[in-house]
Amino acid sequence: MEQLKHKLSMILEPNLVKEIEQSGTMMSFKEGDIILDYDKNIRSMPLVLSGTIRVMRKDEEGREILLYYLSSNESCAMAYTCCMEARKSEIKAIADTPVDIIAIPHEKLDEWLTKYPSWKSYIFHSFTSRFNELLKSLESVAFQKLDERLIRYLKNKTKANGKMVVSLSHQQIADELGTNRVVVSRLLKMLENENKVILYRNELKVLSSL
Amino acid sequence: MEQLKHKLSMILEPNLVKEIEQSGTMMSFKEGDIILDYDKNIRSMPLVLSGTIRVMRKDEEGREILLYYLSSNESCAMAYTCCMEARKSEIKAIADTPVDIIAIPHEKLDEWLTKYPSWKSYIFHSFTSRFNELLKSLESVAFQKLDERLIRYLKNKTKANGKMVVSLSHQQIADELGTNRVVVSRLLKMLENENKVILYRNELKVLSSL
């Protein structure tokens, strides 16, 4: 809790940090846990204290797409708008590593917006960040070839999780990139031949040369 | 001005409409005019009264990508965050048809957020809409083949502009889709053979069968 206070006080005003302590609920998740799922009512917004959350979305045909990762001090803009407009969740949030969050109840979100300037900045800044990440993804998908997209994916993943090991099967990576397994195996093998990664079963290590 | 009042009063509270009239600046643009350009200071946020605005963004390599169209009563979430954080424009806004806007000065944006609940809802709703459109674009680029993307593009364009004629060369369409001219000509020819469009020089007509 002291650690929480310290982290938040870097960006938010003291009285607000106090309020967050009072009305927020601390929650912990282990890797793979589902923090938010599709069609559930969202009654609080998660603020990430430690670890990484992976945020996904499903389209009309049921295909899932990776929106972004959330790390320390970040919050989910999509969850925020869902809360504000009392809509059901259009997203799924999964713990990509062990995760600690503090859940802010939806009544407070709105109240603090008018009460604390630093909360307003924080929320808008959060929107801008998500926006920019989505735009980068869009550019990546629109202009980059699959090998470059795979490299970008691996870099993002290792950066978000803070470790060089990616514990996913080729199939899982293929799903996140919207392609198929054989293609991913092929490209990963090429990266291994270029000494940019080392492949194991259900796991790969990203080397600094990537 | 009476028309403006009527349009806005559908979604915003009376006192706010009065304030918008007082502090907003009405501006008109003709087709092709640049309303906002990259790297300019944004000192006001446009609220669209009539017509359609096309919002673009440039990536690191200078490639432009279409973000979304703005029509009646809509506003630009990207311009809003730029204003709020006093950043330079990362976007370009072009009049896709003749356009009337009312420009809201940046001091007011923030002030109204705490003063008028309907403004807060409006702004957050606007963010959500832009978010969803970006997500649809992302899904489209990630999963759809080029022929489907072209159809989606033509449908969006005609819907936004409210007319069935698209006045663009094949080259311009290719640029917006991030592909090349020959490919677009090829696909458009196929659509013409299927009686879904009629092609002219610098122009095409979308048929209801599309």
Add this chain to the structure above:
DNA sequence: TTTATAAGGTAACTATTGTTACAAAGTAAA
């Protein structure tokens, strides 16, 4: 330990998209 299942490697082939090149037709300027 044997068996079943999941993951990964690879070849051969298909489909889609991108590229180059050039011709034909429309449009604007001289």
Add this chain to the structure above:
DNA sequence: TTTACTTTGTAACAATAGTTACCTTATAAA
């Protein structure tokens, strides 16, 4: 009208990505 330029059509080919099939190897279950 002649000339220059832009736009569109099309063929032929190259590059990239997706698919099917089958094999090997690792892991978990019986």
